[in-house]
Structure formats: structure tokens, C-alpha cells
Amino acid sequence: MANEQLVARLQATRAYFEKTLACFEEEDGPFAPQEGMLSVAQHVAHAAQTIEWFLEGAFRPDGLSLDFASLEQDVRAVTELEDARAWWNSALDQTIESVSGSAPESWADPIRGQIMGGMPRESIFGGIADHTAHHRGALAVYARLCGREPAMPYE
DSSP: OOHHHHHHHHHHHHHHHHHHHTTOOGGGTTOOSSTTSOOHHHHHHHHHHHHHHHHHHHHSTTOSOOOHHHHHHHHHTOOOHHHHHHHHHHHHHHHHHHHHTSOGGGGGSBOOSSSSTTSBGGGHHHHHHHHHHHHHHHHHHHHHHTTOOOOOTTO
């Protein structure tokens, strides 16, 4: 797949996710329906972190990290929606920059490791879109629980 197509997928993922996020106010960041669940801010942080996780793992000799406890710890440390949004934008910007500056043929090389092992690196973009969509859905439910109305992301 051409780099321009990969960037377009990332830009669409950003647009859809940001449409869902648009209804939230900073005060909604700490909201979680029950103790122990991710807050609004933590959902956004997790989505951002996962973009970085996919990109890094696609090129690591041992593949995608399996250190989920450490990854969760980093997400749980996020309490402010503003910080989560900054992480989200940074993760996407860095990924778009990485794609734009890479050789298109490098995306056909296989991912190593247990998760997605053997699949071409460009497969991470489907994973990013699917994972982000999952969290868009959760955030839409959270928005309604906060008394907000999320926009239809595809309009």
C-alpha cells in the first residue's frame, strides 16, 4: 500500500475519533462509570499509546511488546483530558511523520513476534483503526453517561 494511502487511513481515524471527543469538556476527563474502569482521559491515552505500540512493535526485532502491566500503568497515570488529547495528537503526528518518511516497501516486511507475527507491517493500520473504533464506541457511551451527545463520526 502506498504511503499516501496509509496516511489517509490515519487521518480518517483521527477525524472519526476527534468527532467523538468533541462533545467532552475538560471536567469529563476523570469520569469512569465504575471504580477500576478507564476514565474518559484514560481511554484517550490508551488509544494514543496503542498507536505508538503498533508502530514501535511493527519494527522491533521481537515484535509488539507484551509488557501490558507497564503499558496500563502509563495509561492509568493520565488524569487530565488535555494531557490525553496531547498524547493522542502526538502519537498520530509521529506516526504520520514516520509513514511519510519511510520507504513504501518497508511496510510489506513481516512483523516479528507473537502478536501479528508474520503479517506485513502495513497490517498495523487496520489494527489502529479497529482499536480506535472500539474506544470511540466506549467513549460515546461515556459521553451519554456524562449527559453529552456524541456526534455521528462519519458525517
